Amino acid sequence: MAVVDKTPATVAAAPGALVVLGGATPEAAGQWGSVWRALQRNRLAMAGLYIVLLLFAVAAGADFLANNKPYYMVYQGRIYFPVFRSGLVRFGLGKWQPELLNMDFKTVKAERIVFPPIPHLATDIDLTAPFEAPSAAHWLGTDKLGRDVTAGLIHGSRISLSIGFVAVGIALVVGVALGALAGYFGSWIDLLISRLFEVMLTLPTLFLLITIAAMFPPSIFLTMTIIGLTSWVGMARFTRSEFLKIRGLDYVTAALALGVPTRKIMFRHILPNALAPVLVSVVLGVAGAILTESSLSFLGIGVPAETVTWGSILNEARSATFGWWLAVFPGAAIFVTVLSYYLVGEGLRDALDPRLKGTK
Amino acid sequence: MRRSLFLAAFLSLTLFSLRGDGFGQGAAQPVTGDWLLNHSLSDPEQLNPLTSNDASASEVLGYIFESLLQLDPRTLEFKPLLAEARPEISKDKLAYTFKLRRDARFQDGKPITGEDVLFSIKSIKCPLVDAPFLRVYYDSVVDAELLDPYTIRFKTKEPYFLNEEQLGSILVLPRHYYDPQNLLKTTGVRDLLGDPTKLPPAVKRFADNFNKNYNRSPLGSGPYKFAFWKTGQEVQLVRDPNYWGNGKAGVDQPHIDRMRFRVINNPDAALIQLKSGDLDTMELTPIQATRGTNSDRFKKQFAKYEYYAPTFSYIGWNNASPIFRDKRVRQAMTYFTNRQQMVKAILFGLGRVVDSPIYFSRPEYDNSLYSYPYDPKKALALLAEAGWKDTDGDGVLDKVIDGRKVPLRFEIKVNSGNDVRESVALTLQDELKKHGVAASVRQLDWTIFLDDVKNHKFDAVVLGWQMPATEGDNYQVWHSSQADNKGSNHISFKNPRVDKILEDYRREFDEKKRFEMAKEFQHILNDEQPYTFLFARKAVTPVDRRFHGVEVLATPTGLSPIEWWVPRSQQKYGARETAN
C-alpha cells in the first residue's frame, strides 16, 4: 500500500497531472504571473502557503524561539546578549566572554534577564522531570529524559524542513538531468533511462530505505541522500515528456537549423518551459520527504541519538502510552506541515493546468 | 418441613466442603494441573540445544534438558542431578570422574547412560557442529572416556577452579535421538581436537544432520516435553507424566501441566494481554512497573516480584587513549555521572548503583568500596589537577599532550535499540557540556558496535556484562593479556598487580583465600576507575495470584516456575486433562 510512499510518482497518477503550459513559448515570465494570480484565488492553497512560510520562520528562528540562554542579561553591571553570542561562537565568528563560559543561565543571579519564550533547548535533559504532562513550565510536556516537547517541535522543524529540501533538491537535480537527457536525445539513451525508471519504480522503496538507513551508521546527511535518490523518478518522467513534446516544436527545429548549440537549446529554451510540472512535484516531494524522514526516525533509524525529531518524539509514545502529549503534538506538527505543502502543491497544479480548469 | 430444612442444610454443607477451599485451607499440598502462560519478547531462533544462541531459546530449553549437576537456587551450591554425586577430582585437579544415577530416563523412556554423556561432550567439541561459541567455553576439556557404562571421566588441560561447574553443566543429549546411526562412535574427544578437515566423513554427516534437522524438535530428559512451536506465536511444553524424577528426593517436582510461551514482540501489547488475563506473567519494563501496573484491580489479580539479575551496566573508558590514560580524568568522569539520579529517572528507581564488577549479592563483593557521588566540583578540580584548562576561550577544556594541544572532546558509543544505555550516554553528554567537556553520542547498530568494541575503536562505550550467579572468573575481562588479542578486555586495562591476582585466583581452590584476593582486586579497580560502574537493574515480574509457591530465589532468573502450582479450585485451564 503506497501509504507512506507519498512521493509525487504516486500522487501524479491522477489524470491531469501532465501539465501542459498551453502553447509553450519562450516568454515564460508572463505565464508565471498568471499562474500566481490563479493561485491566489484558491483560498485553501493560500492558507497552506501561509503555514509553510510560518514554518520556515519557525525553523529559521529556532534558536531564538527556544533556547536555554537569555536574549538579554545585565550581570554585574555589564550588558550581554548570550543568544547572539552563542550564534557567533557556533560559526567561529566570535568567542565567549570568559565570565560567561559554561554558565548556567537559569541559576545565575543577574540584575536583569530576559529569556526566549521557551527557555529550553530541544536537547536539554532534566532527569528530575521525565514524562511531565503539559504545564506552565513545559507547555507541551516533556519526554522520557525531561526534554521539553515544545522545544523539540521547534528545533525538529528545522531538521524536517532541511531534510525535505535537500532530499528534493537532490531528486530534482538527478530527475531533471536524466529526464532531459532521455527526452532530448531519444533512441537508445531514452530506452536505457526508461529502463532505469522502471527499475526505480518497482523497487520496494520504503523497505530499501529502511534497509540502508538501518545498516549504515545514522546520519542526517545519509537520510537526505537516500530519500533524494529514491524519489526522483516522477520529476524525471515529467521532464522527459516535456522535452519530448517541446523538442518536436517548430521553434526548436528552427533553432537547430540555425546552428544553436545543443546545450543552449536545452538550458535556455526547453528547460524553463518544462519546469512547471516539476514544480508541483517539488512541492509535493518536500511533503513526501518529510513524511518519509519522520517514519524512519519513528522506527528508530536514520537519525543520530542526540537529535530530537518529530518522529523520534512520536516513537516514545508507543511505549509510554500514558504520555498522550508525546503522541498528539509531534504527529499534529507533521500533519499540519504535510497538509500545507499538499494544499500548495495541489493549488499550484490546478493553477498550472488550464485544461482541467473547466472541470474543477 | 423439618426434613426439607435438614436436607437443605445437609446439601449446602456438602456443597461447601466440596468446594475444597471453603474451610481450613491450611498448609495445602502442591497438586498438578493448570497452565502457565509465559511471555516471550521474541521467537527463539531455534531450539537446538547446542547451536541456539538466544535468551528465548535458553528459557525453553532449560525445561527440556538436564545436566550432571544442578545449581541449588537457594544455596547456590552444586547438587547432583543426573550424576549420583559430585565428581571425584584427582589430586592434580585435571581429572573429573562422574558416576551417573541408574534411574534417570529420557522423555522417550530410554535410560540415560554414560554413552549419552560422552556423546554430549563429543558434540560440543566437534568443530563441524555449528556451536563455535559454546565450544570455546569448553576449550579446557581435552579428553573424556567411559570407565564403565555409568561412569565417565573427563580430563582437562589445566587446573581451574571452575572446571567442575563447567563439566557439571554439560547438557545431556540422547545419543539415540541426535545420532541415531552412531556416526560418532569411533571418534574420540581427542580426535576432535585436531584439524577439522581431517575428520572422517561420518563425523561430517553427523554434524550436517545435527545442524540442520534438530532445530524444532528437542528431546531431553527434563520434566517438560516439547509439544509444538507455532512460529511467531507460541512455543508450548507439556509436563511429562513419566518424568524419571517424579517422586525422587532432591529433584524438582514439576506441577504445572503446560508451559506456554506466548510470543508478543511489543511489551505494551503484552501488558494489555496480561491485564486481560491472557498472560499469567511477564517481565515489565521500568515504565510499566512504576506507572502501568498500580491499580487496585491489578494488585488483586497479580503479585509483583522484584529481583536483581546478575548483570551490571558500565561506561568503559578507553584506557589506552591519551585522554583517558590518566586515572584522574576517569575518576572525574565518574564524579560527573549522577548515577543515583539515573537510577531514579532512567530506571524509575528499579536498580541500584554498583561499584565493582562482581555481582553485588555475592559474599566476595566488597561493600566497603568508595561509592563516587555526583560531584561536578570535585570532578573539575581533578581535571584541573590533571592539567586541563580552557586556554582558548572556546568553552572546551584542553591540555597539551605529547606536544599537541588536545581538546577534551570525545565520542561515547552506544548500541542502538537499547533505551537505557542511550539515555545514560545522552544524560552524561548533557552534563559534561555544562562543564566544558565536549562529548558526543554515537549510536551504532549492534554488529558494528561490537566490531568497534572488539577492535578498541572507541573513546568511551556504554555496555553491560551478564554474569553467572555463581562465583565468576574475572580473568577474561581484566587481565592484560586479554587486551591485545581482541579478547574481553576491551578497554585495554593493564595493571601488573591485578594480573598477578587474577592468575593466582584461577588456581586457588581455597574459597576463603580467593575471597581475600577478590577484595584486593576490587579495591584497585575502585581507585583506578577503568570503568565507571553504573548500576544493576531490578526486574519486576507480576505473577497471577493463583500460583502458589512463587518465591524470589538467588538464581539468575530470579524466579523458578518449575516450583509453582495452582490449587485445584483455582485452576483456570486444562480442566479436561487427567491429573497425574
Added chain:
Amino acid sequence: MAAYLLQRLLLMIPTFIGITLLCFLIVHLAPGDPAELMAGGGLSARGGAGISLQKRGAVDQALAEWRALYGLDKPLHVQYLVWLKNLARLDFGNSFKDNRSVWEKVRERLPVTLKLEFFSILLVYIVAIPLGIYSATHRDTLGDYATTLVAFVLFAVPVIWAATMALVFICGGDFLYLFPPGGLTSIDYARDWPLWERIKDQTWHLFLPVVLLSYAGFAGLSRYMRSSMLEVLRQDFIQVARAKGLAERVVVFKHAVRNSLIPQVTILAELLPGLIGGSVIIETVFSIPGMGQLGFDAVLARDYPVVLALLTVSALLTLIGILLSDILLAVVDPRIAFGRRIQ
C-alpha cells in the same frame, strides 16, 4: 496479444536483474558483520542484557568457522552469481538467524501480509469508488467540496501518527479499550472454535491495521475516479444517451461508471510497490507476524538472505502487478495492445 505479452515479459527481465543487482550490492556493502552479531548472543539480540561472559570467548577462529559455513568469505561477484543461480531454482538460501530455509520463513508470513493487503485494497476500492462517483455527480456542491476536503485531509494524516494515536487512545492504555493493541488472534484462540467466533476474533484484531493501511488510499483513488468520471461524462456518447431519453441514473451507472472504472485498474500497479514497505510500520506497531515485520527484524539482524529474498519477492510482486494491470487494460481497451508504442 500474445506478442504483446511476450514483449512485456522480456522487458521485465532486465528490470528484474537491475533490481536484484542493486539490492544485492546495497545489502552486502553495508557495514556490519553478521558473525559479530552471533557473538553477542543470537542474531536477534540487540545487546539487551549485555555481553554474556560465558559466550564472550569468541575468538577469531570461531567467527571464521561461522563465516565459512555461510559462504561469506567468497568474493562479492561470486556470491551474487551463486545467489542468482539458486534463485532460478527458487532457493533463497537459509536464514543466518536460525538456519531455516528462507522460503519457508517467507511462506509462513506471506498469507498474513497478503490478507492484510487484500482487505486494505478492498476497503480502499469499496470506499473510494462510491466517493468518487458521488463527487463527480454532485460536482461543485457542498458535498463534493466536503468529501474532497475530507479525503485530502486523510491523505495528509501520517500513518505513524494515526497508528500511535490509536494505540494510545483506543487500544487499552489509559483511555479506551476498543481494539486489541496487537496480534492476529486472542490468546486462547483455537482451531476448534466455531467459524463465526473465529471470524469475529480475527476481524476484531485486523480491523485497525486494515483501516490504517487503507485510509490514505481513499483520497487518491476517489479523486482519480472523480476526474475519470468527469472526463467520461463530458464525452459525446453520454450526451447521446441522455438525448435518447435514458434516466440519469442509468446514464451514470451503466455507462459513465463502467467506462471510468477501467483506468482505476492501473492504480493497482501503483499500490503494489508499497506492499512490503508500507506494512512494516503497521506490523511493527501492532505486532503482526507478517512479511513487513520479518523484513524489519531481518534488516536489523543483518540476515542478508532474508532481506534479499523480501526485496526480490516485493519487486517480483510489483512487476507481476504491473503486468497484470497492463494486461487487464489491454484486454479492455484493445487499442493498447495493437497500437502500442513504447512510451
